Amino acid sequence: MDHADDPTPRPYGRRAFLGLVGGGVSSLWWGPAVWNAIATNAVPASLRGALPSPTAGWRIYTVNPPMPRFDPATWRLQIEGRVRTPMSLTYRDLLSLPRAEQRSDFHCVTGWSVPGVRWAGVRFRDLLALAQPMPSAKGLAFMSSEQPYVDSLSLGQALVPDAMLAYEMDARPLTREHGAPARLVMPQMYGYKGVKWVNRIVVSDTVELGFWEQRGYDLDAWVGRSNGYG
């Protein structure tokens, strides 16, 4: 039937409304796959970092681009501050420490999540056993080689069973955009706690405010219990 010259009004507006709402709701299922295809094929690489990347929903944030580059020959992890034995670990030293593995969900404070990320790295119990914090030590500040990014955990928070300094993600060494060679993984807190490109851990008698916490985010970034939902 051709309605082109049919003078009878038809409720196309209602159909369009229902179609748009149906399309929008169903995009929860098809949207990410379609968007990933578009982002991979049609967006210049320079812009891709700010968008949900094709690797299952990650968004890569930087505060001071370009991202740091990792050179295994010169990279060092300093552990200093209120410790008995300040340390300077090479990448090989880090890999030789007791290895821990886990699968955990990653939640960003802006609303996106990546479920079931596989991490491998070092527990803070093992890392701190080398440097031996002094009895007065309360907090750890994780400094990034992407200055001035920093964030902190209390000693107690760092010792929860699923916190680690990770050097592998999904069975591969950390990529540059995910913080190569080492990043903080704290699944019970929002992702801004997960300092990337960590090259210095400073043990201190207080828990210092991190980069985002100086800009109004909560210091204790528990998922579901912070940043407006305390």
Place this chain on the structure above:
Amino acid sequence: MATAERVGVLRFSVTERLVHWIHAGAFFALLATGVALYLPGLAGTFGSRAQVKAAHLYVAAGWIVALLLVAALGDRGRLGATRREIELFDSDDARWLRRLQAPQGRFNAGQKLHAVAQAAAATLFLFSGALLWYGERNTRFRFDGTILLHDGLTVAATLLVIGHLYLAVVHPPTRPALRGMLSGSVDEEWSRRHHAKWPPQPPAEEGRAASSRLATLGLLVAAAAVLVLTVALVTASGP
């Protein structure tokens, strides 16, 4: 003062204008607070993340409450009739959309499509926003697609609003329509040219005008109350 040649005809009732301005006000307040939450560079500019997020949520709640108040206190019959006008498309609309000469009713086909798109966007904003809110409490309800939908809607709705503002305040042939959304009435001659199929309302009777003024007063008081309550709640929720 309208002269004999420049007669105004009523295009939008108080209820219709309130629905429009509640949407407009809520849109910009939600866009501002949403962008502040979204762009890392704006963190801390307007308060802590908790405060900005609370403001975003209270504005969203105020938006829905204000619309419910209009539905409860306003001219529901008129709103229903307007909805039917927007839903219905005829062969003149099809010609108009193909940029051919065709007489249009109170709303042209473009205005109807814009209203449909904004209504769908509002529904989807509420849906995806509610999922984001609930996902904070139960992480099983955080889906990859939720934030993508909310972001995509923001971009799409903002582009539509930019086009809408251009036609309402810049583009000379359509600019006279703005008067209709402010005072309710538009120039009769302009409306005959742009909305030839629309039979303009006869001049309102005195009694109806009075009751409509009363309704305006009541709704403005209600809207102000929602606003005051919002500010009070935001202040109270601050650290």
